[in-house]
Amino acid sequence: MDFLSWAWNKRNMAKKLTTATLLVATAEEASNLRYACGFTAPDAVVFLKHGSARHLVVPPLELGRAQQLGGQTRIWTPADLDVSDHERRTLSGWTLGLLRKLKLDAVQVSRTFPLHMARALESEGIRVDVCDTSLFPKRVIKSEQEIDNIREAQRAAVAAMRKAQQCIQQANVDRQGKLIWKNKTLTSERVRFEIDVTLLHRNCIAQETIVAGGRQGADPHERGSGPLYAGQPIVLDIFPQHRGHGYWGDITRTVINGTPHPEVLRMYHAVKKAQREALAMVRPGARADRIHQHVDQVLKEAGFETSVSNGVAQGFFHSTGHGVGLDIHEAPRISSSRQTLKKGHVITIEPGLYYPSLGGIRIEDTVAVTADGFEMLAGMKKAFQLA
């Protein structure tokens, strides 16, 4: 080792020794906090990781539950921190008190760290470094336990998907083409209710379930409302969070009661092919952007162009997938950004096609990247025409 690199290493080791990871866990950072020390709370708390030491400052109200975390994390309340009355009332005061106790003068924080906190720390001479990647880079690689948790949420999603498809399959069709189920018009809201009850039975909850028929399905984020019709594709996108451990699942199917327009059927088969071929590319070392480009190419070769028409995007205009864990959308992204898949990643593969005149088609599964390919986390066959 030459002198320059020795000096460089020494400087960086010194930096490493003094730079602690700080987390002010508001809603935005709840999943990082849960990952870092297992704590969940409705109130904001301060978490600091310094080497192998973990510190958590909680309001007195949270003390009892914080103490159940076990010996890994040292629990503080503001009263332990020798802070002024004013500091005792603010999260930046708690943070300053903790940093003084630990004799630290620099922290690294996430990109979304609250600006006012950063300024309050800086005005007291603390250096605040933004960490441009994940604060907890190991979060992207899931343990066996984490994969089990995601599988559990995914099984609930599959059960709910079966229930939703049952409603649509069993429905009759009235003269206007509306679906009728149990003597009532079958609406997006009704299907969503059946999905939600099925999820609750499995201790899962879904906030933004999509049941979007016909033209509504042409907007990938439209949740859907009102009557469902025969002969129109219905996008069902279910992404529940388990209320115990907090991990998510994510599945999408597109189904139809009745006969699809030939062009809609062609869309369905193109998306199904794109999804199958994208899945076949999933393995350690695969480049996420190449999977995304392949999906793009399969859809284009099937004749489905992507464009903006009258200000409305149509074709395939979202990413191919995303990581799933304690957040529903997390790293890695399967999109045009260059990332390499690794064993232990859990990702969705979800190509789609959207045209205002025809509706939307999307097919999505959640898979874990294994040593030599992928494992489907709770599979479910793909059927389009249900009745």
Added chain:
Amino acid sequence: MDFLSWAWNKRNMAKKLTTATLLVATAEEASNLRYACGFTAPDAVVFLKHGSARHLVVPPLELGRAQQLGGQTRIWTPADLDVSDHERRTLSGWTLGLLRKLKLDAVQVSRTFPLHMARALESEGIRVDVCDTSLFPKRVIKSEQEIDNIREAQRAAVAAMRKAQQCIQQANVDRQGKLIWKNKTLTSERVRFEIDVTLLHRNCIAQETIVAGGRQGADPHERGSGPLYAGQPIVLDIFPQHRGHGYWGDITRTVINGTPHPEVLRMYHAVKKAQREALAMVRPGARADRIHQHVDQVLKEAGFETSVSNGVAQGFFHSTGHGVGLDIHEAPRISSSRQTLKKGHVITIEPGLYYPSLGGIRIEDTVAVTADGFEMLAGMKKAFQLA
């Protein structure tokens, strides 16, 4: 007007003219975005208010739904902003593009504005001022429509509370004192399930419902788990969000199947008295800290001391209430901070007492401050001993 104040006003008017309100609506700011322009989306977007003009930058995926907002808000996608390819991929790039289009060089942002965004804007010469109060100060005063929305969520909460109390009231007691309902042990989880289904029927969802019996109830944020027992107080705290308009309700009752310990009964009556007297103080002009102090005093005079014992807080150690709206916890706080109630505030009043050996008692209603007092938003009688 003397010259100095004229100059001061001129400077501040100039500032007012150039300082726009910027919102990068991630999860933390979703309710502000909804308030400001009615838009909700799973993805982050950029919102800017400058005088009476409103601007929203959305990804192409959200364009269709954004355009349905109506003429009040000008909708942009990154492609409209003449930004570089690099800027097109980042929220700070979108923001810079919009600010250049509008010839603005300063913004005011919320306290929780993401630090990395602030630094990216500052490095391009934009002044970023943190707004120390609410970005949208009028949010605290609810319109008639907003109060109707909260009432709707609160009615759902009351319906769910009735259902929960029915389960507990109808339960039998086995030899170990466990509650038995429909031939099964009645657990916190089962009661929560019944609550959640009732809420779903009213298009509401609750994430953190508390059903905490016995010692579990002594921790105000413990959600509760496992069998419920006769003779132990059960804290039921239900705070649903309406899935349509996004407003919340909040109600707490404490109930018991069987005969309470005399000390628990005394706790109940002290909390009930504190809540009644606190409610009676609610009117425009009332000081929130005085209401909180009064609750403190009523409970102390009834002989219930607040302290920390073996590191665990006991007695009354949370605030008396909080504002309710598009967030479940928002301004004003009914606590030791000095705030004055105004007509149109919607607040909870929720005193409680917690002792590890006895359990917890909390009673909570949500009320709107009216011209001469308050309006209970969906009332419900207070009964402790159900069977």
